[in-house]
Amino acid sequence: MTDGLFLGVVKRGVRRMWALELGSRRLLARSRWELRGSCQGCGSCCERPSIRVDAVVWFLPMTRRAFLAWHRHVNGFELVGTERSARTFVFRCTHFDAVTRRCDSYATRPHMCQDYPRVLLDQAWPELFTGCGFRVRDREGVRLADALDEADLSSEQREELKKRLRVD
């Protein structure tokens, strides 16, 4: 169901706070990875939004309930599963239209949606959805790319290796 005026105001306010907090954290800790490309609107990242949480949210019943209630009533995320080993909640988003593959409240979508897939750049080896219009590139890959350029490889082999190692 599309966000009304009240929810829109609340979500925009929270989103600004998150953006500020995350922006300052990223200024302090630069990721090895960078993003290239752009969103093609395939909708894959809306099919099963997942959130990894810290131990306080995962183990304490009160904070867990508050967290899930917030996502249900504010963001429209219904819990459909958990991944215990990764302390991750898996949701179905009530704003996602599986037929048109569009968000019915795009202007007021949560920060995690607006930020995707940048959020993955904190991971050791970020994996994007198949068909995502973004690609992940290694910032420090210049020397590796130079070494591959000098190696005795066919151009196809070189391009394939660069793609796999994310230095293309």
Ligand code: SF4
């Ligand atoms: S998976 Fe990538 S291309 Fe598809 S909607 Fe999400 S960000 Fe856009």
Ligand code: SF4
């Ligand atoms: S709120 Fe919108 S952008 Fe976020 S997961 Fe749902 S449909 Fe996708």
